[in-house]
Amino acid sequence: MKTDRPVALIDTKRCRHNIQSMAGKLEQLGITYRPHFKTHQSAEIGNWYRDAGVTKITVSSPGMASYFIQNGWNDVTIGFPATRSQCKDIEELSGMAGISLFINDPVTAQYFAENSSNALNVFIEIDAGFNRSGVAADKPELIEKIYKILDQSPVLNFYGFYVHDGRTYSVKGKKEVGKVINPVITVLNELKADYPNAKVCMGDTPSCSLLSSFPGIDELSPGNNVFYDLMQLNIGSCSLDDVAMAVACPVAQVKADEGEAIIYGGAVHFSKDRIEWNGRVTFGAVMDLNEDSFGNLIKGSYLKGVSQEHGQLKADPGWISGLKPGDTICILPVHSCLSANLFDHYQTVDGNRIEKRILS
Amino acid sequence: MKTDRPVALIDTKRCRHNIQSMAGKLEQLGITYRPHFKTHQSAEIGNWYRDAGVTKITVSSPGMASYFIQNGWNDVTIGFPATRSQCKDIEELSGMAGISLFINDPVTAQYFAENSSNALNVFIEIDAGFNRSGVAADKPELIEKIYKILDQSPVLNFYGFYVHDGRTYSVKGKKEVGKVINPVITVLNELKADYPNAKVCMGDTPSCSLLSSFPGIDELSPGNNVFYDLMQLNIGSCSLDDVAMAVACPVAQVKADEGEAIIYGGAVHFSKDRIEWNGRVTFGAVMDLNEDSFGNLIKGSYLKGVSQEHGQLKADPGWISGLKPGDTICILPVHSCLSANLFDHYQTVDGNRIEKRILS
Numbered sequence: 184m185k186t187d188r189p190v191a192l193i194d195t196k197r198c199r200h201n202i203q204s205m206a207g208k209l210e211q212l213g214i215t216y217r218p219h220f221k222t223h224q225s226a227e228i229g230n231w232y233r234d235a236g237v238t239k240i241t242v243s244s245p246g247m248a249s250y251f252i253q254n255g256w257n258d259v260t261i262g263f264p265a266t267r268s269q270c271k272d273i274e275e276l277s278g279m280a281g282i283s284l285f286i287n288d289p290v291t292a293q294y295f296a297e298n299s300s301n302a303l304n305v306f307i308e309i310d311a312g313f314n315r316s317g318v319a320a321d322k323p324e325l326i327e328k329i330y331k332i333l334d335q336s337p338v339l340n341f342y343g344f345y346v347h348d349g350r351t352y353s354v355k356g357k358k359e360v361g362k363v364i365n366p367v368i369t370v371l372n373e374l375k376a377d378y379p380n381a382k383v384c385m386g387d388t389p390s391c392s393l394l395s396s397f398p399g400i401d402e403l404s405p406g407n408n409v410f411y412d413l414m415q416l417n418i419g420s421c422s423l424d425d426v427a428m429a430v431a432c433p434v435a436q437v438k439a440d441e442g443e444a445i446i447y448g449g450a451v452h453f454s455k456d457r458i459e460w461n462g463r464v465t466f467g468a469v470m471d472l473n474e475d476s477f478g479n480l481i482k483g484s485y486l487k488g489v490s491q492e493h494g495q496l497k498a499d500p501g502w503i504s505g506l507k508p509g510d511t512i513c514i515l516p517v518h519s520c521l522s523a524n525l526f527d528h529y530q531t532v533d534g535n536r537i538e539k540r541i542l543s
Numbered sequence: 544m545k546t547d548r549p550v551a552l553i554d555t556k557r558c559r560h561n562i563q564s565m566a567g568k569l570e571q572l573g574i575t576y577r578p579h580f581k582t583h584q585s586a587e588i589g590n591w592y593r594d595a596g597v598t599k600i601t602v603s604s605p606g607m608a609s610y611f612i613q614n615g616w617n618d619v620t621i622g623f624p625a626t627r628s629q630c631k632d633i634e635e636l637s638g639m640a641g642i643s644l645f646i647n648d649p650v651t652a653q654y655f656a657e658n659s660s661n662a663l664n665v666f667i668e669i670d671a672g673f674n675r676s677g678v679a680a681d682k683p684e685l686i687e688k689i690y691k692i693l694d695q696s697p698v699l700n701f702y703g704f705y706v707h708d709g710r711t712y713s714v715k716g717k718k719e720v721g722k723v724i725n726p727v728i729t730v731l732n733e734l735k736a737d738y739p740n741a742k743v744c745m746g747d748t749p750s751c752s753l754l755s756s757f758p759g760i761d762e763l764s765p766g767n768n769v770f771y772d773l774m775q776l777n778i779g780s781c782s783l784d785d786v787a788m789a790v791a792c793p794v795a796q797v798k799a800d801e802g803e804a805i806i807y808g809g810a811v812h813f814s815k816d817r818i819e820w821n822g823r824v825t826f827g828a829v830m831d832l833n834e835d836s837f838g839n840l841i842k843g844s845y846l847k848g849v850s851q852e853h854g855q856l857k858a859d860p861g862w863i864s865g866l867k868p869g870d871t872i873c874i875l876p877v878h879s880c881l882s883a884n885l886f887d888h889y890q891t892v893d894g895n896r897i898e899k900r901i902l903s
Contacts, residue, residue, distance in 0.1 A: 185628050186628060187605070187626060187628035187629040187632060188604065188605075188606065188629075221851065221852075243851065243852050244548065244852070245547070245548075246548065263795065263807065263852055263853075264795040264796050264805065264807075264868070266547060266793045266794070266795060266807065266868060266869040267868070267869035268545050268546060268547035268793055268869055268871075269547040269548075269793075272547060287795075287796050287868075288796060288797070288868050290867060290868055290869070291868050291869065294869070314801075314855075315805065315848075315850065315853055315855060316795060316796050316805040316853060317796075349850065433626045433628055433629075434626070435623065435624040435626060435647075435676060436624050436647050436648060436676050436677075437648070441674075445624065445675065445676040447623065447624075447626065450814055450816070450881050451881065451884050451902070454810055454814055454815055455814055455815035455816055455817075455881070456810070456815055488675075490675070490709065491581065491603065491880055491881065491884075492581075492603050492604070492623050493623075493675055493676060495674075495675060507650060508624070508626060508627070508647075508648050508650055508651050509626040509627035509628055509650070509651065509654070511628075520851055521810050521811065521815070521851065524811050524851075525885075525902060526902070527901065527902055541887065541901055541902070542811070542885060542886070542887055542901070542902070
């Protein structure tokens with residue numbers, strides 16, 4: 184293909200396969216699949232999940248919930264701690280669809296109890312060691328305090344506990360991911376013992392992809408597995424054949440002597456997530472673009488830096504010298520969620536346009 | 544103020560002051576001010592430059608050029624190496640306004656010479672040591688080869704040489720910035736000696752802000768100085784009173800025991816540029832928000848991490864414990880260009896909405 188600007192490409196077959204594969208696995212395990220839609224943010228891709236039997240979804244803001252409710256979804260978890268200032272918007276959403284919230288403190292719980300009139304499901308988010316949001320698992324009195332407010336409210340329905348443990352993004356392979364996440368599963372089961380009506384849920388892509396058993400877990404909500412990316416490939420969550428999103432970029436300049444090319448593709452297309460990959464800090468890698476699918480990674484290729492619109496691409500000098508300015512190459516981004524968020528639509532590898540929501 | 548989601552705030556008075564101050568300085572020096580509009584991407588903010596006498600602008604893509612041409616700008620430099628695939632779009636633009644391009648190789652020069660019918664000004668971008676895009680200054684035969692194609696073309700008009708030397712973003716203070724940029728100014732003057740009709744231009748914000756003399760330079764095109772940011776503050780390009788853009792964010796959770804808060808504000812609002820600041824890797828800092836302007840930085844505050852929507856804020860435990868979930872705080876981002884790119888509008892500190900272009 185030829186393009187005059189960076190274009191977010193997706194491989195429809197692989198996307199559908201990734202969705203179907205997770206749906207099939209969780210169905211067999213008897214676990215509800217409640218995928219996170221913040222990765223793709225597209226009504227049309229949402230429909231591919233419907234085709235795989237999905238009826239419940241996760242999003243990251245009331246605005247994103249509204250977009251998907253307008254597209255027919257009626258069981259939506261807003262997977263980010265709710266704030267008092269969102270109460271009015273959420274009231275409107277809960278008049279149209281079933282809404283689940285995260286509430287992590289008594290003040291917010293009390294506020295929603297006093298100011299909501301439609302029923303709301305409420306998760307208490309648990310921090311099992313990742314140290315981001317959530318009530319620390321070792322603060323049972325705080326959990327109980329929030330629970331009591333929910334229990335006494337006629338509109339707030341305590342739904343269960345949710346953990347996102349991002350520590351699995353810093354390790355590699357099934358064994359290490361299991362070592363991080365199995366204690367988290369234990370924490371959730373202990374909470375379930377104390378609160379027998381609670382559903383317990385989690386959703387990091389590495390464990391959802393790699394593990395084959397989630398004892399006691401009721402719902403899983405991975406999102407990134409719809410596309411995967413270089414980070415997940417590096418963790419081992421997927422194989423190269425599962426990678427379903429990349430960015431087509433024009434070559435702006437070829438510096439053959441330096442084994443380097445400058446591409447039109449930078450922080451406003453990939454964001455600036457970086458990983459250490461093959462011993463080097465990298466912002467992306469070059470992937471072959473075949474007629475109807477993505478191909479292999481170009482050996483030794485890596486984006487060594489990105490500025491606002493520029494990408495600095497290193498690769499084997501022989502390969503670089505085969506490029507001409509104006510050619511199109513295909514970059515596998517480090518983090519597909521952040522890269523996809525920077526485009527207003529997708530193009531499928533076979534040339535169709537897929538609309539999406541703009542910006543989070 | 545109260546907000547239910549991250550909002551890009553700007554301080555109109557400071558923006559106008561930053562524009563006026565650069566315009567006044569360059570007028571005194573007899574240098575053309577051709578500001579980069581990729582930072583703000585807003586027609587309305589563009590008008591504030593008009594009020595300061597600006598008539599020529601820089602953008603980073605044909606799409607951005609089109610937006611500003613539709614808003615009445617008729618002398619526009621597209622400050623990124625042009626590619627053959629953009630030739631048709633550029634032909635359309637050059638039928639509506641005066642367009643300058645960067646062309647850094649003979650193949651692209653030849654292609655535009657053969658496929659353009661409207662006159663185009665052409666810069667040869669020079670790499671004076673930053674090692675990003677541009678023809679290396681020590682390759683005079685390549686420069687001459689491109690020049691000859693331009694010289695022989697009836698539609699391509701050789702305009703001059705352009706350098707963006709981003710090495711000034713890695714040093715601090717006027718003296719160090721001068722040490723990086725003075726040799727670059729020498730390179731440009733040597734090129735001018737060889738090509739006497741050439742205009743020589745540059746535009747990095749640290750040198751444009753800090754230096755008071757640019758011998759021989761014809762045009763300067765800084766962009767970031769409209770807003771500045773934590774990176775520029777850290778370099779010393781501006782004082783805190785010049786900072787004109789920040790992001791209002793809801794507090795999602797307060798972890799008083801840990802001296803930490805979780806904010807609704809992450810990589811989809813700030814991007815992921817990071818700097819070392821006060822000895823720590825940081826993604827932003829908290830700034831007071833007064834009734835009609837920004838205030839001081841909260842001492843010791845810094846964003847230690849950002850994920851897609853979460854920001855992990857550290858600060859003095861006493862200050863943190865004064866926060867409540869649902870409060871609004873104001874984050875000074877590390878890089879305002881990337882952060883602004885992630886919003887579909889601005890809100891002024893006194894509550895007015897300012898439209899902008901969406902995504903680069």
